[in-house]
Amino acid sequence: MILHWRLYFLLPLIIAICGTASAHEVRPAYLELREIELGTYDILWKTPARGDLRLALNVILPDSCITTSPHRTVPVEAAVIERWRTICEGGLQGQTIRIENLETSLTDVILRVEPLEGAASTLRLDGATPSLVIPQKQSGWAVAHSYFDLGVEHILLGFDHLLFVLCLLLLVRNVRRLIGAVTAFTVAHSITLAATTLGLVHLAIGPVEALIALSIAFLAAEIIRVHKGQTGATARWPWIASFGFGLLHGFGFASVLAEIGLPGEALPVALLFFNIGVEAGQLLFVGAVLLVMLLLRQFSSRLPEWSWRAAPYTAGSIAMFWFIERTAGIIF
Structure with missing residues (x-):
């Protein structure tokens, strides 16, 4: 077990920052x-x-x-x-x-x-x-550097993607399962990112972003179920859920590249290093969360028993707000 319940104290602080900003990343x-x-x-x-x-x-x-x-x-x-x-x-x-x-x-x-x-x-x-x-x-190195930086910034300013990863950290407490879930998420969004960018598949970004918000709400609900002892398939086999939702998030990553375009003669390099940048930003975020957890260890005995509810309920509420906002944008 590597993720203590004190992470439930950390999550609302990060969510509060996310909630004051747009869920959409800063578009270039x-x-x-x-x-x-x-x-x-x-x-x-x-x-x-x-x-x-x-x-x-x-x-x-x-x-x-x-x-x-x-x-x-x-x-x-x-x-x-x-x-x-x-x-x-x-x-x-x-x-x-x-x-x-x-x-x-x-x-x-x-x-x-x-x-x-x-x-x-x-x-x-x-x-x-x-x-x-x-x-x-x-x-070619200059192209790689430009798209690597863009990938890092995209994930660090994409609050909905970060919130999903954070909920995944809360849900999966076993080291081996966590590594498997994060790896499945990485592989999945790499597949749809490449397929969409190369024109092999296409989905409208509006519904995709609404479903991304819904995926966060789903994980928040699963966190509550697990804490109550109702272990479901997602908690037992988290890599399945993370792979499925990773495919969805890959379409969101691809929307950035669709907007700015890719250099035709250096497309493989740009696509590869954008994806590497996304992964570097994701690992940087996970590392920062784990570091803060260690710093919060001294406060773990001072938190009330009910404090664990703050994280999943806050995450679920913000995710549903994003879902309603994005759905309304599609309809109207």
Whole structure:
């Protein structure tokens, strides 16, 4: 047995943080610069939005660039797409691109540059590096690094995914079973992430996110059943449930890549390292939880007997709120 009941004290603290934020991860923005003629670029700028409000991020091109067409703006689900055409004398290789206001935002920007000749480049900007110089040629390692970082950030800011993993830690207290359950979850979401990204399967993200919330509520209910001595199939064979729900969560992970796109010539590298980043972030989270558990050991004798209820009831309540919110978004 490795998970003591004091974890029930820890979970509400983490859930409280999750509950004050959106269940959806912070979606990255996407900037595409596609050269259609020598020095002439079609620009696509996709920024996250909530309702009619979009993030106040603006593309700042080099001074040598002149806009030659009006900006066309189209709202899409949870984002706004803006298109225009510009002429940049001498091309954009070696030039600096900057995203205004990015340093005050939690959002990353994936930048894809498709020159008329040569390989495309996929780059990443964030608050620490709101500007960069477009390279003449990009290495495969640079693509891997960009998508690895994106995967880590996606899981650490994806509160619904973290809440599922945390409930799994509460439910499975045996070391061997826990390792099996986490491994099954990893394998399952890797399968659907790859299959969806490669276009082999497709599910609408709205229902998927609603079912992800429902999976958390299911685990919360199982935690209560186990504590009352009503051990069911999920507690006896947790890897089955974690594999099934992992397939579902993989569709959620894939929605991020579907929004920002993958570099065609480096697709295997980008997909692999995004998935590795997701796993690294997940292991980092699990390690942090176990570390805090050790620190809380000295308080375990001071908690009342009923305190174990706080964790599953709080998790289940927030999960059902997310489920209702997401279901309403599908219907209306």
